[in-house]
Amino acid sequence: MSESEGFKREAAYAAVDRYVRSGMTVGLGTGSTAVWVVRRLGEKLASGDLKDVVGVPTSERTAGEARERGVPLATLAEARPDVTLDGADEISPEVNVIKGLGGALLREKIVAFASGSLVIVADGSKLVGRLGERTPVPVEVERFGADATLKALAALGCEPKLRPGEDGSPFITDGGNYTADCYFGEIEDPARLEAEIKSIPGALECGLFIGLARAAVVSDAGGLRVLEAR
Numbered sequence: 001m002s003e004s005e006g007f008k009r010e011a012a013y014a015a016v017d018r019y020v021r022s023g024m025t026v027g028l029g030t031g032s033t034a035v036w037v038v039r040r041l042g043e044k045l046a047s048g049d050l051k052d053v054v055g056v057p058t059s060e061r062t063a064g065e066a067r068e069r070g071v072p073l074a075t076l077a078e079a080r081p082d083v084t085l086d087g088a089d090e091i092s093p094e095v096n097v098i099k100g101l102g103g104a105l106l107r108e109k110i111v112a113f114a115s116g117s118l119v120i121v122a123d124g125s126k127l128v129g130r131l132g133e134r135t136p137v138p139v140e141v142e143r144f145g146a147d148a149t150l151k152a153l154a155a156l157g158c159e160p161k162l163r164p165g166e167d168g169s170p171f172i173t174d175g176g177n178y179t180a181d182c183y184f185g186e187i188e189d190p191a192r193l194e195a196e197i198k199s200i201p202g203a204l205e206c207g208l209f210i211g212l213a214r215a216a217v218v219s220d221a222g223g224l225r226v227l228e229a230r
């Protein structure tokens with residue numbers, strides 16, 4: 001296992017151990033870090049350390065992993081998550097985050113918003129001084145009128161790029177939408193940018209998760225730590 005994979009695993013295991021108790025419903029994020037959350041839940045359910053835990057998956061990929069690991073699943077209509085554990089692409093000192101490079105941001109935000117709390121799990125490479133420093137803001141875009149939506153996004157001061165899928169044609173999310181990666185550079189006012197993006201009708205949701213996370217569990221060569229949101 002690579003060093004960074006080891007850090008992801010350490011953060012995910014620590015987050016499950018700290019935030020998940022028997023009887024809880026847990027929102028299951030998407031991505032290589034969230035996979036470790038599912039694996040830890042599967043281990044603890046199999047050993048009997050956790051009982052009656054149900055997961056609400058944010059993607060088909062995560063649902064598949066959960067089924068393989070013996071984590072029972074529910075929909076949001078059936079159960080409201082007590083806590084969601086999910087990865088991130090960038091984490092600011094306030095624990096605002098950019099998500100969506102893994103292609104599941106709309107469902108991730110729906111599940112996080114419906115949850116009692118959102119806890120981010122990540123290796124230390126995701127920590128930044130300011131959001132936008134390294135990654136674009138992904139935006140899930142309705143396919144109808146996508147060209148017009150990309151123009152409206154560009155007018156906010158970015159260069160939107162339609163994300164390609166593996167075969168070169170546009171990547172399609174589980175919900176059947178496009179994703180536009182929008183390069184803004186360092187973002188001065190992420191809450192305002194989130195509101196501006198969401199004022200565009202074809203921009204279904206963006207990867208700025210502002211004021212949503214309660215904490216981030218982060219691991220790197222400096223050790224494991226919990227950053228509380230401020």
Ligand SMILES: O=C(CO)[C@H](O)[C@H](O)COP(=O)(O)O
Pocket residue numbers: 029030031032033034086087088089098099100101102103104105108
């Ligand atoms: O937002 C996401 C998926 O939409 C992921 O949580 C994010 O991209 C981090 O992924 P990884 O844990 O693989 O680094």
